[in-house]
Amino acid sequence: MEKICVAVRLRPPVSENSSSTVGSFWKVENNRISLHKIHGTPLSASSHAFDHIFDERSTNASVYGLLAKDIIHAALDGFNGTAFAYGQTSSGKTFTMNGSETDAGVIPRAVRDIFTTIETMSDREFLIRVSYMEIYNEEINDLLVVENQKLQIHERLKEEIVNSAEQVLNLIKAGEVNRHFGETNMNVIESKAKDSNSSSDCSINDVVRVSVLNLVDLAGSERIAKTGADGVRLKEGKYINKSLMVLGNVINKLSEGSKQRGHIPYRDSKLTRILQPALGGNAKTSIICTIAPEEIHIEETRGTLQFASRAKRITNCVQVNEPTFGQTCVLTNGILQILTDAALLKRQQLEIEELRKKLQGSHAEVLEQQILKLRNDLLKYEMERGKLEMELQEERKSRNQWIREQQMKVENSTTKSCSDCGTNGSQVHLVYLNDR
Numbered sequence: 001m002e003k004i005c006v007a008v009r010l011r012p013p014v015s016e017n018s019s020s021t022v023g024s025f026w027k028v029e030n031n032r033i034s035l036h037k038i039h040g041t042p043l044s045a046s047s048h049a050f051d052h053i054f055d056e057r058s059t060n061a062s063v064y065g066l067l068a069k070d071i072i073h074a075a076l077d078g079f080n081g082t083a084f085a086y087g088q089t090s091s092g093k094t095f096t097m098n099g100s101e102t103d104a105g106v107i108p109r110a111v112r113d114i115f116t117t118i119e120t121m122s123d124r125e126f127l128i129r130v131s132y133m134e135i136y137n138e139e140i141n142d143l144l145v146v147e148n149q150k151l152q153i154h155e156r157l158k159e160e161i162v163n164s165a166e167q168v169l170n171l172i173k174a175g176e177v178n179r180h181f182g183e184t185n186m187n188v189i190e191s192k193a194k195d196s197n198s199s200s201d202c203s204i205n206d207v208v209r210v211s212v213l214n215l216v217d218l219a220g221s222e223r224i225a226k227t228g229a230d231g232v233r234l235k236e237g238k239y240i241n242k243s244l245m246v247l248g249n250v251i252n253k254l255s256e257g258s259k260q261r262g263h264i265p266y267r268d269s270k271l272t273r274i275l276q277p278a279l280g281g282n283a284k285t286s287i288i289c290t291i292a293p294e295e296i297h298i299e300e301t302r303g304t305l306q307f308a309s310r311a312k313r314i315t316n317c318v319q320v321n322e323p324t325f326g327q328t329c330v331l332t333n334g335i336l337q338i339l340t341d342a343a344l345l346k347r348q349q350l351e352i353e354e355l356r357k358k359l360q361g362s363h364a365e366v367l368e369q370q371i372l373k374l375r376n377d378l379l380k381y382e383m384e385r386g387k388l389e390m391e392l393q394e395e396r397k398s399r400n401q402w403i404r405e406q407q408m409k410v411e412n413s414t415t416k417s418c419s420d421c422g423t424n425g426s427q428v429h430l431v432y433l434n435d436r
């Protein structure tokens with residue numbers, strides 16, 4: 001059992017003067033953030049402690065080091081991992097996940113870290129697959145394939161096999177063009193110990209570890225209220241809010257004690273279905289909640305801090321994704337399942353049945369083709385035979401005709417020369433005919 005790691009990051013004020021003209025401000029002390037009255041005491045109801053708090057001077061490097069690095073390294077060891085940013089619009093989610101020109105965010109740092117770490121892990125070989133998608137208006141769009149739009153949760157996203165950080169970053173850049181709002185970036189990491197061919201038995205070295213790493217940049221949670229959106233934006237806001245509302249509900253439920261919690265509504269939104277392993281499931285998870293320091297955002301910030309406090313109470317059940325004795329892992333659409341003995345047996349029976357059907361099918365097909373070929377050959381021979389028979393009859397006719405002519409000639413000449421030589425005319429015919 002492992003608690004979700006939750007941090008809060010305060011972005012710098014938009015204008016230098018904005019914080020000095022207000023009556024209250026957020027103060028960061030160690031791992032605690034509190035709302036203070038100017039020249040006054042902290043408001044006790046607005047004081048929260050988290051795993052980490054990053055003030056306005058923090059860098060993406062420090063956020064990555066304290067919040068994401070462990071998850072990325074654990075993913076390379078076979079654990080599922082998720083890191084996502086949550087917060088109101090313009091509070092710094094994209095700055096944290098993607099970064100800026102001068103300060104790369106969690107995603108590019110993670111991608112680079114994955115490949116540099118793999119270099120050092122000389123005892124294992126890795127297969128890294130990347131998919132990149134967004135959830136927009138409660139629909140899943142594949143950002144790597146423009147035609148793959150409005151996918152169902154069970155439909156496969158394109159997974160690109162990659163072998164360098166640059167390749168992944170280029171894919172993200174290309175996918176960015178197709179993007180609307182909220183998105184999920186998913187890396188599937190598969191690894192196997194090297195030199196595992198020593199025995200024909202399934203040794204521990206043959207075990208493949210498959211882990212899924214989700215790096216998620218969520219949309220802002222309050223578009224309708226703050227932007228006065230209408231039309232398409234209103235629809236977007238409605239769906240984005242639905243995803244985030246369900247995410248809030250799931251976190252609320254999970255934060256309650258296991259006895260009270262009851263049904264967890266993961267299935268109520270695409271986002272929570274995808275994040276299910278990260279929330280109360282088998283994954284190491286970090287959430288970075290971004291907040292704005294300005295007084296006009298105090299209510300939103302309170303909401304974000306409440307979300308963060310609840311998330312902090314969630315425990316996940318984290319285990320490495322490799323089959324233990326009697327178990328096998330299968331990966332379907334990025335969701336990893338570990339099969340028990342019974343499930344494995346059933347699966348194998350189905351596979352055998354399927355193979356048998358295929359085998360029977362293919363055998364019958366081969367026989368049918370052979371029969372068809374034999375039939376064709378037979379037909380061909382019969383036609384040839386008919387043709388030859390006709391030719392033979394023609395031949396016989398013309399020979400008989402020729403024989404008759406020769407007989408007549410012979411008879412004539414015999415009558416004429418019989419008295420000269422006394423030769424038997426029929427003998428000449430026979431020899432001639434045999435020579436033709």
Ligand SMILES: Nc1ncnc2c1ncn2[C@@H]1O[C@H](COP(=O)(O)OP(=O)(O)OP(=O)(O)O)[C@@H](O)[C@H]1O
Pocket residue numbers: 010011012056058087088089090091092093094095096100218219220290
């Ligand atoms: N920690 C930070 N340090 C410096 N600048 C920041 C920081 N956080 C945010 N900013 C700046 O604040 C602005 C808004 O941030 P950002 O776009 O990341 O917000 P967001 O939460 O992703 O918004 P949205 O929900 O609209 O996508 C950007 O100009 C960004 O560069």
